[in-house]
Amino acid sequence: MAAPRDAEIHKDVQNYYGNVLKTSADLQTNACVTPVTLVPKYIRETLKNVHEDVTSRYYGCGLVVPELLENCQILDLGCGSGRDCYVLSQLVGEKGHVTGIDMTEVQVEVAKTYLEYHMEKFGFQAPNVTFIHGCIEKLAEAGVQKESHDIVVSNCVINLVPDKGQVLREVYHVLKYGGELYFSDVYASLEVPEDIKSHKVLWGECLGGALYWKDLAIIAQKIGFCPPRLVTANLITVQNKELESVLGDCRFVSATFRLFKLPKIEPAKRCRVVYKGGITGHERELIFDANFTFKEGEAVDMDGETAAILKNSRFAPQFLFTPVGAELLAAQGCSGLETKDIIRDPFKLAEESDKGKPRHAPDGAGGCCGKKKSC
Structure with a gap:
């Protein structure tokens, strides 16, 4: 423009x-x-x-x-x-x-x-x-x-x-x-x-x-x-x-x-993560985004993209990370990002919410449009 x-x-x-x-x-x-x-x-x-x-x-x-x-x-x-x-x-x-x-x-x-x-x-x-x-x-x-x-x-x-x-x-x-x-x-x-x-x-x-x-x-x-x-x-x-x-x-x-914004590192591999709990307001459950919810003490097999974010951000101390081989993932019926229906389309998420389906969203995260105007 x-x-x-x-x-x-x-x-x-x-x-x-x-x-x-x-x-x-x-x-x-x-x-x-x-x-x-x-x-x-x-x-x-x-x-x-x-x-x-x-x-x-x-x-x-x-x-x-x-x-x-x-x-x-x-x-x-x-x-x-x-x-x-x-x-x-x-x-x-x-x-x-x-x-x-x-x-x-x-x-x-x-x-x-x-x-x-x-x-x-x-x-x-x-x-x-x-x-x-x-x-x-x-x-x-x-x-x-x-x-x-x-x-x-x-x-x-x-x-x-x-x-x-x-x-x-x-x-x-x-x-x-x-x-x-x-x-x-x-x-x-x-x-x-x-x-x-x-x-x-x-x-x-x-x-x-x-x-x-x-x-x-x-x-x-x-x-x-x-x-x-x-x-x-x-x-x-x-x-x-x-x-x-x-x-x-x-x-x-x-x-x-x-x-x-992550440091320039080698691509992260899939791994198993366990949320330790304790984050203020999210002590027992951390709803990270529309696709991943972490419950205190429960293991979640994680794709490389999400694992990299958790490992290299302020969230790292809140998780335990264990490498998981592809064979073990397959044996347990979890192959990570390739089979998980990752929701990236906000219209799809909003429409699912309107239909009464569960919507993964942190309490108070809210939508948009603020009092604050840019330049």
Whole structure:
């Protein structure tokens, strides 16, 4: 997309989230409405501590809270009024740190206003949250250092940026090896037509800039990430008849993915893993993504791709790893990735959920479309 068009989109997004939207009641589609999901008690408790002026300016449809956050350095892309940052702040603890970046100055000022309030509420001696006014596709320019963060989160912001690849490249540079991007966003069932892309309201409401879902894996793997891991997905419906007519046959889904940046190593082999348990909020069961659930003490025969992620990320100390030969796997009726029906299509996962089938999704992971707007 040409630079002049990009600048126009940036201006429109800033205006939409800085001036047009005052509360969630101003939204014109349900793409940015939080679905009713079960939220673990430990996350509910953190939400109670967030000031109501911050939560009232939250336009999201879920929480982006991955597991095992203690002492982590986290970057929130498009932090908006800071709700997610203040939730994550409590979970990383005083030895961790959360940085939020957002292009909309009005939102950042709201977040900063309540910094002292939240630190006192959490009982922290020193602030463990920083807010930056800047662009998520220009993280280095905003002062975010290379390989400085364990986790990057984003709640429906990347779709608002014209150049998604540039955002992912910036994220890759600021992540440490073994780190991950845990993010929710809106995806389209096909390449979004130009008339939808150029519609200001549809772009502002997270649909016009949606990425064709198959393109995510292509872009991410070119940059160096592991293949995307689908966590959860929800179909989006549009109640506004006028907007619905513009969308035509293009369908949309909100989905949470996790992307890992691993060191350059030899391809991992299939192995058997046992979850030790003990992760806060997931002591007995860890739902890693839509395909793998680990129960405390139970052995799971694992494909090489997933084994590499577990072995080379912050999750490694939480598992026991045992090499398993192909012969043993075959004898036990488990041949790993080749026979497992790996779900990568968010529309397939969302449709299965609608049919009442069990959906593997961490409590509180939520969908997308956030209060936080990029640059």
